[in-house]
Structure formats: structure tokens, C-alpha cells
Amino acid sequence: xxxxxxxxxxVVQPGRSLRLSCADSGFTFSAYAIHWVRxxxxxxxxxxxxxxxxxxxxxxxxxxxxxxxxxxxxSKNTLYLQMNSLRPEDTAVYYCAKDTTSxxxxxxxxxxxxxxxVTVS
Amino acid sequence: EIVLTQSPATLSxxxxxxxxxxxxxxxxVNIYLAWYHQRPGQAPRLLIYDASNRATGVPVRxxxxxxxxxxxxxxxxxxxxxxxxxxxxxxxxxxITFGQGTRLEIx
Numbered sequence: 001x002x003x004x005x006x007x008x009x010x011v012v013q014p015g016r017s018l019r020l021s022c023a024d025s026g027f028t029f030s031a032y033a034i035h036w037v038r039x040x041x042x043x044x045x046x047x048x049x050x051x052x053x054x055x056x057x058x059x060x061x062x063x064x065x066x067x068x069x070x071x072x073x074x075s076k077n078t079l080y081l082q083m084n085s086l087r088p089e090d091t092a093v094y095y096c097a098k099d100t101t102s103x104x105x106x107x108x109x110x111x112x113x114x115x116x117x118v119t120v121s
Numbered sequence: 122e123i124v125l126t127q128s129p130a131t132l133s134x135x136x137x138x139x140x141x142x143x144x145x146x147x148x149x150v151n152i153y154l155a156w157y158h159q160r161p162g163q164a165p166r167l168l169i170y171d172a173s174n175r176a177t178g179v180p181v182r183x184x185x186x187x188x189x190x191x192x193x194x195x196x197x198x199x200x201x202x203x204x205x206x207x208x209x210x211x212x213x214x215x216x217i218t219f220g221q222g223t224r225l226e227i228x
Contacts, residue, residue: 109165
């Protein structure tokens with residue numbers, strides 16, 4: 001059973017950094033790609049980044065490329081999102097979501113965390 | 122990037138009625154389209170993947186159809202818990218994109 005829990009959100013000034021974590025208490029974390037998806041207040045879903053099961057393949061949305069870095073530590077069943085040079089438009093609830101395959105191009109995101117809130121102000 | 126346009130923006134129906142939601146892609150996504158719903162204060166939930174396959178545990182009243190650029194999510198008979206925001210999402214090409222959402226509200 002996969003159960004994802006995000007942490008690390010908070011209030012941060014523009015230009016500063018923040019690192020989010022996504023922990024899985026199950027035993028299958030290392031077999032799947034994991035995405036970050038965000039949702040600005042009152043808005044829809046925006047895909048942010050994905051990392052393959054072994055950490056070898058990563059992809060980013062243009063809006064965060066060069067500023068955000070996704071990584072994982074499979075020994076700790078944890079995914080990270082390092083966010084640098086934060087902007088007010090990065091304010092959102094950030095969700096981690098499990099892909100159904102190992103490379104991120106699978107059949108949808110079938111397990112989601114409850115999200116962590118980032119406010120850039 | 123592929124733009125997904127959902128219609129209508131808001132759909133007002135009563136419990137027991139049939140709901141039909143549309144998602145149109147700016148270019149072909151083959152069958153690589155998923156549907157989610159999101160209740161207030163909750164995370165999204167995967168309903169349909171690859172256009173027409175129900176995810177694990179999703180009730181049979183939910184069905185998806187379409188291919189290429191035009192897709193439909195149908196809820197055969199609305200239950201109270203179905204009133205939520207629905208999003209489509211494509212995985213045909215990077216970046217992954219979502220539609221802007223359809224709000225399904227109680228009439």
C-alpha cells in the first residue's frame with residue numbers, strides 16, 4: 001500500500017529557497033516514478049516535474065526549469081523538490097503523486113498525497 | 122505544449138441525472154488521456170486512464186471514451202459524492218498538461 005505524505009511547505013520571501021519532501025510509508029516507492037503537481041489558490045492543476053524510479057530521468061515544466069530540482073532517496077522512500085529563486089507565482093499547494101510506471105509516462109497518477117502549501121510573499 | 126480545453130466550465134445537474142463532460146486536445150494525444158476528480162479540500166483522484174479504463178476502485182457509473190483530440194467522461198447516474206471538479210490530463214507528449222477543469226455542481 002502506497003501512502004504519500006508531503007512536508008516542507010511554508011511562507012518564504014521572493015528569491016529565497018525551500019525544499020519539499022514526499023515520504024512513502026509503503027514498500028513499493030522505489031519501483032515507480034513520482035510527480036510533483038501544484039495548484040495555485042482557486043486555480044486548476046499544473047504539472048511541475050517527474051523523476052523516474054531510479055532517479056536517472058527527470059523532466060520539468062518550463063515554468064520551473066532551471067529553478068527547481070527533483071531528486072529522490074530510495075533508501076529513505078523519499079522524494080524531494082528543491083525550489084530556488086522562488087516567485088510569487090509559485091504560491092500553491094504542492095502535491096506528490098505516484099505514476100503507474102517506472103519512467104513517468106504511465107497510465108495516470110494513481111496515488112496522491114494531501115499536499116503541502118507554499119506561499120511566496 | 123498540448124492544450125486541453127474542457128467544456129462546459131460549470132455543469133449544474135441533480136442527483137440521479139447523467140453527466141457528460143468534454144475534453145478537447147489541441148493536437149492528437151492518441152488514447153493517452155486520463156480523468157480525475159477533486160472534491161473541495163482533497164487531493165485529486167484518478168478515475169479513468171488511457172481514455173476508457175477505470176482505475177482501481179472506481180464505480181462503474183464512470184466511463185470514458187474518445188481518441189485523438191476529443192474525449193468524453195460520462196457519469197451515468199450522479200451520486201452526491203460526484204459533485205466536484207473534474208480534470209483531464211494528457212501524457213502523449215511532454216510536458217504533461219491538464220485541462221482547466223469542469224465544475225460539476227448540484228442543481
